[in-house]
Amino acid sequence: MKLCWVAAYLLLWILLLTADGDSEVSCVFMERCILPCSFQTGKEIVIHWFKVPGDLHVHSFYYSKDQLGHQDQRFRNRTSLFKDQISRGNASLQLTGVQVQDQSRYKCHTSTIRGNQESFINLKVDAPVHEVSIDQVGNRITCSSEGIYPEPQLTWSTSPPSNITFTNTTTVQQPEQLLYSITSSLMVSAGVYDLLFICTISTRRNRRRATLRKLADISAPSTKVTIPCTPPNTTLTNFSLVWSFNHTQTIVKQTGTNVTYSVSDGWKQQVKEVSESGSLVLKDLSSKQEGGYTCELSNAEETHSTNTHLRIIKGGHSNAAAIVTAVLFGTVLVAALLYIYTKVLPSFAPRSPAQEQVGSCSRVTG
Structure with missing residues (x-):
């Protein structure tokens, strides 16, 4: 019976540990981020933040002040605690200028005269898609974006749908920042007009699209x-x-x-x-x-x-x-020819003797 109680206790303890798993925080590249940590307050407070694996020193606090002598150089001037809230059990860490290299698992270790506590936070870094450029030079349409993390996805579509093929290339923009650039292009047949080309670039955090119509x-x-x-x-x-x-x-x-x-x-x-x-x-x-x-x-x-x-x-x-000018000119020209044909030309036509005699009589009678 005693062994059964021990086994039940161990099982409950394992379930509690599983339920109390790592927290997860999503941080935006080059912005500030807060890694949460709370503890049971007491006297002689000690706070240590580590980046694991490796237990790199991120931030330490004891003797009522920051202790940064062992802080890893990559976190220099980028970390801080909420000093006015430590006495209330808040050991959260504020990290500024978040880098892709900061993505990792972090350990918050706290200690008071009541005992020690540990919690773990998984920090994920996102550099969202800010701008998508789409452009056409000749018969080639190119869609691109840069400064993205993690690796983005790019998709093409057209409205109405069409069977146009495209080539897609992805490159790392800067090795030290581990950001991605993505570029895709497609060839369009000459004379294709009013077809809407839609390029969509997405990550786990957001998506943006760009359209082009020629x-x-x-x-x-x-x-x-x-x-x-x-x-x-x-x-x-x-x-x-x-x-x-x-x-x-x-x-x-x-x-x-x-x-x-x-x-x-x-x-x-x-x-x-x-x-x-x-x-x-x-x-x-x-x-x-x-x-x-x-x-x-x-x-x-x-x-x-x-x-x-x-x-x-x-x-x-x-x-x-x-065209209008040509039509008007043609109309005036035709009218002028008709006038010449009906009015001017008859006066120059030769007369018969009878017409001359009638004309003479008319003059005498007058």
């Missing part, structure tokens, strides 16, 4: 042209707007919280306005403004890009205006 080329006069922007199915107040030229020159910037927009110095003579839908209205153009225009709308979760190539029609007339 519109048909625009041919317009130099006097005035409107370049459309195809916004998502939402209000533009949630998005920031950037218009750029040939992927190098910024034309216009507009934030989602501010309805006004700022125009770059080199484009103040050409920008007439930005419409409520985000379309760019230009004026007084020359051959220097002929090229690719990109409208980029972005918020905290997604980025939408629209590419359009503009051709300037020499002479300042569009195709439609040229």
Whole structure:
């Protein structure tokens, strides 16, 4: 019977240990993070934080003050305790400037005259996806992002669906920070317009997507042209707007919280306005403004890009205006020929003797 009680006690103790497993904390790269630890307060408080395995000294506190003589160099000037709460049993550690190398298991050891306590915390580091860039050069569309941890996943889709193949490469950005860069590209057949390409990059913490739509080329006069922007199915107040030229020159910037927009110095003579839908209205153009225009709308979760190539029609007339001018000219020309045929030519026609005699009689009678 006694052995049964001992076995039952041991089983209960194992179950309690299992239930009281490691805590888990998710920290954001380069931000501050708190590793929780509590203890039964008492006199002669001693607190030790270790990174395991290896028991690297992270932070120590005893004799009522920090004791950092044995602190590992990688944690120097990055750790602190909540001094005003230690007496109430709070031994939590604050870690600033979180690095990928900080990801590990940590041990919080506390001691008072009442006894010792230990708890373990698993720290996971996340560098979320902050920005996804999508761009088209020629027939190649490229999607990329950088500064991510852990290794991200990238997926392509199109709307409507299509059978386009793509290549995907993942590289480590900086060995000392262990952050990932990811790049993927696909080849698009020439003449493919109004197909929405969707690139999604995700990690265990978040996901962002970027879309790109290539519109048909625009041919317009130099006097005035409107370049459309195809916004998502939402209000533009949630998005920031950037218009750029040939992927190098910024034309216009507009934030989602501010309805006004700022125009770059080199484009103040050409920008007439930005419409409520985000379309760019230009004026007084020359051959220097002929090229690719990109409208980029972005918020905290997604980025939408629209590419359009503009051709300037020499002479300042569009195709439609040229057609109208030609029709009007043809109409006037036909009217003039009819007038000449019916009014002018008969007066030069030769007359018969009878017509001459009638004309003479008419003159005598008059």
